[in-house]
Amino acid sequence: MSRAGDSPPDFLAVARQLELLSVDACAALAAESQATGLAPRELALRQGVLNPTQIDVVETLCRPREAIPGYEIVGVIGRGGMGVVYRARQLALDRFVALKTVLLSQLADHTALRRFEQEATLAARLSHPNIVAAYDFGKHQGRLYFAMELVAGEDADKRTRRSAGLDEPLAWAIVRQVAAGLAHAHKLGVIHRDIKPSNVLLVEPPAGFPLPAGVPLVKIADFGLARLAEDSDRTQLTSANAALGSPHYMAPEQWERSDIDHRADIYALGATAWHLLIGQAPLAELPLTQLIAHKVRGQVPDVRRERPHISEVSAELIRDMMAVDPRRRPADYAELLRRIDRLGLAGIAPAGGLLAASAPTADFAAGETWPAIRRRASRRWVLAGAALLAGMIAVGGVAWLWPDSSPGQPDLVVAGRAGNLFDGLAIDEWRPQSGGWSPARNADRADVLQGTGVVRRAISLPDAEGKSTPVPYYRLTLFVQLHEATAAEVHFDLAAPSSKAERQVVRLTSAGSQLGRRAGDAGELSRLGPVLPFELPATAVHVVVVERHTGGWWVTVDEQSLGGRRGLFADPAPEFRLRAEGGPAWFSDVSVEELLPPAGPAPLGR
Amino acid sequence: MKLRDGLMLAALLMLVGCAPERVPYETLVPFVEDAQTNAQVDDAAIGSLSFVDPAGQPVDLAQYRGKKNVVLVVTRGPLGTVPPAERGTMLYKDLCLYCTTQTSGLLNSYPQFQERDAEVIVVFPVLKSADGAELATFREAIPPLPTDQPTLALVLDVELKAVEKLGIRDNLSKPATYILNKAGQTRFAYVGRTIADRPSVQAILNQLDAINGAGK
Numbered sequence: 159m160s161r162a163g164d165s166p167p168d169f170l171a172v173a174r175q176l177e178l179l180s181v182d183a184c185a186a187l188a189a190e191s192q193a194t195g196l197a198p199r200e201l202a203l204r205q206g207v208l209n210p211t212q213i214d215v216v217e218t219l220c221r222p223r224e225a226i227p228g229y230e231i232v233g234v235i236g237r238g239g240m241g242v243v244y245r246a247r248q249l250a251l252d253r254f255v256a257l258k259t260v261l262l263s264q265l266a267d268h269t270a271l272r273r274f275e276q277e278a279t280l281a282a283r284l285s286h287p288n289i290v291a292a293y294d295f296g297k298h299q300g301r302l303y304f305a306m307e308l309v310a311g312e313d314a315d316k317r318t319r320r321s322a323g324l325d326e327p328l329a330w331a332i333v334r335q336v337a338a339g340l341a342h343a344h345k346l347g348v349i350h351r352d353i354k355p356s357n358v359l360l361v362e363p364p365a366g367f368p369l370p371a372g373v374p375l376v377k378i379a380d381f382g383l384a385r386l387a388e389d390s391d392r393t394q395l396t397s398a399n400a401a402l403g404s405p406h407y408m409a410p411e412q413w414e415r416s417d418i419d420h421r422a423d424i425y426a427l428g429a430t431a432w433h434l435l436i437g438q439a440p441l442a443e444l445p446l447t448q449l450i451a452h453k454v455r456g457q458v459p460d461v462r463r464e465r466p467h468i469s470e471v472s473a474e475l476i477r478d479m480m481a482v483d484p485r486r487r488p489a490d491y492a493e494l495l496r497r498i499d500r501l502g503l504a505g506i507a508p509a510g511g512l513l514a515a516s517a518p519t520a521d522f523a524a525g526e527t528w529p530a531i532r533r534r535a536s537r538r539w540v541l542a543g544a545a546l547l548a549g550m551i552a553v554g555g556v557a558w559l560w561p562d563s564s565p566g567q568p569d570l571v572v573a574g575r576a577g578n579l580f581d582g583l584a585i586d587e588w589r590p591q592s593g594g595w596s597p598a599r600n601a602d603r604a605d606v607l608q609g610t611g612v613v614r615r616a617i618s619l620p621d622a623e624g625k626s627t628p629v630p631y632y633r634l635t636l637f638v639q640l641h642e643a644t645a646a647e648v649h650f651d652l653a654a655p656s657s658k659a660e661r662q663v664v665r666l667t668s669a670g671s672q673l674g675r676r677a678g679d680a681g682e683l684s685r686l687g688p689v690l691p692f693e694l695p696a697t698a699v700h701v702v703v704v705e706r707h708t709g710g711w712w713v714t715v716d717e718q719s720l721g722g723r724r725g726l727f728a729d730p731a732p733e734f735r736l737r738a739e740g741g742p743a744w745f746s747d748v749s750v751e752e753l754l755p756p757a758g759p760a761p762l763g764r
Numbered sequence: 765m766k767l768r769d770g771l772m773l774a775a776l777l778m779l780v781g782c783a784p785e786r787v788p789y790e791t792l793v794p795f796v797e798d799a800q801t802n803a804q805v806d807d808a809a810i811g812s813l814s815f816v817d818p819a820g821q822p823v824d825l826a827q828y829r830g831k832k833n834v835v836l837v838v839t840r841g842p843l844g845t846v847p848p849a850e851r852g853t854m855l856y857k858d859l860c861l862y863c864t865t866q867t868s869g870l871l872n873s874y875p876q877f878q879e880r881d882a883e884v885i886v887v888f889p890v891l892k893s894a895d896g897a898e899l900a901t902f903r904e905a906i907p908p909l910p911t912d913q914p915t916l917a918l919v920l921d922v923e924l925k926a927v928e929k930l931g932i933r934d935n936l937s938k939p940a941t942y943i944l945n946k947a948g949q950t951r952f953a954y955v956g957r958t959i960a961d962r963p964s965v966q967a968i969l970n971q972l973d974a975i976n977g978a979g980k
Binding site: 299300582599600602603604605606637694698699700702714717746747 | 809864865866868869871957958959960961964965966
């Protein structure tokens, strides 16, 4: 039970400044706090005058440098059902960013958090002029945070409200840029899931930026965040469609299942085009239940019924983009961009470089010819990309740019077999390769595996008949303490059960955790990705989780995503190895859980 | 905000006072050595909790009231990362509930708890499959220890009833530690933020020393 004073002394003042509480309400809470000894924040929560998100906002502004490490909160940009967006200063780089925070308590479960981290990692890899850049994400003291490029402008929703709809060329020029950004994301395996006018930011293009006169530069916001809304408490869904994302723009299939593809974004972009032309969302007047029924039956009114002057080719493209059956929509962004360009409207396409930068050539049909100006522009972007790549290599971040490293989406779930690989006493099934390994007790008198050098362990568990067999797809969990070691590593994805085999590595040092690659137990380490600093002290118990899915590997350390990697080998050795440098490290809670496809209990064959 | 409003608030806020800061992360040494209470608990709710021992017999916390301090350690569950919505038919083999870092630390320190007149109850939240097979598996995973000496109690929270009452539901449960004095009052409550965020054994012993000292 918290007592008076749990809140900093300016809690009520900040709540008042934010106009969350009236003067009278503040006075009443302060007086009641004095009388009861309960903190104002707790009284406000109990009495329902502030909700948990509002309280979080107030507390964050009361301690602007403590809420998120490395950032100073300087103001509130906006509040939504899923979280708050702050204007913040990134202290290390002395730059202003948009910092979105979401209370962990709003997520349904741990799976939601893991999924967010995996998708946020992917979103952070996106680099495109039409996508708001993601800088950083993480979890701290009960909040998820997501630092993004701070964009000065207005969103397309506000823009269309001012003008009751845009003219066709401008609307399609905006839609085209969104499509270009989505095409880039799709190429990297990312879909947005919540395309809508309020996530389409319109900014003044930089001087010399190749856009037709009067056309704003589009920035797509909230990549990687839509999952949060989907994974939040579904009980918040109301008939007033207040909480669950954007039902007016969502594809019909998105209501029924989560395994949607890029064509759901194309549907939402069609609905966004509808909005841009008309000035409001399709079926805006309908309550949620009727809205769903209409969308599932494809009963979305034609834009020409609302605005007869809109061209038939525009209406036809929107109808196709919003087809109930995804197979009837434009199959990919290449086709969509071509169809937009063929609308015959002047001033849609960029004058030069943006198109080449926007449209991933791999998505386009072979043999398509491009104007020379676009090829020249493409070379400019290639040069810019090369410079960026060189910079990333310099800081060890190449893994996040290298397309072939992408593992695709995690596609399996925990099911099947599970068991501990270390019982605290015996190490019969552990095979020391170098150094010394033995059971020991850590400073907390817990049983641990202590060692220096390298030890290997098969990833196998008894089947239903009690016969120990390899686990092909699995979640491997370990507690790791550096103890006296300068570095502790988990080796996985080995080409062969050999001390010289190529393998991937999770490396923990006092600086943090990092993905890498080694050619052999003691081969040279290639660092693949930046060091992720620990939230906990380096001396703490750190939790390393390595998951092998069909498309590759996913790694978390202390429940923070370290990233995903495509597998080096189609059939890696069914083992992992531990390595400790500079002194003994401690390992414990070593367990394996089998991963299987969500739909069927039958194990995957090898 | 108008000046009058500001002055009124300032005057009222001066009466509210300040509170101790949260435990900073920098002090979280493996496990948390100076853990401080970070959760609210209703004494009546925690006092009414009941569990099942490996033999299927009920273990009520109320039975310790007036007799012993109780250290109630709720683990995140056996391999506790299985979200209920994604569970298939799990086949638990080579499962060792004594082998977790936390449980082994408590087990190895049991004499120190005895010296402090405390019973240690380690709770494993489990979801029961329709045929009860998993429950039987978990019971098998808690064999009698090869000792005639008293030791800590490993119990099951079937269907997460206690976890729900304590408000610590996660995939199965957040790791949580509670210390009740002999009067059944909760004197310490710590709910971890991550699966490795737990009070150290020494931190728990320190809390017991404080409780026993206060009772003298």
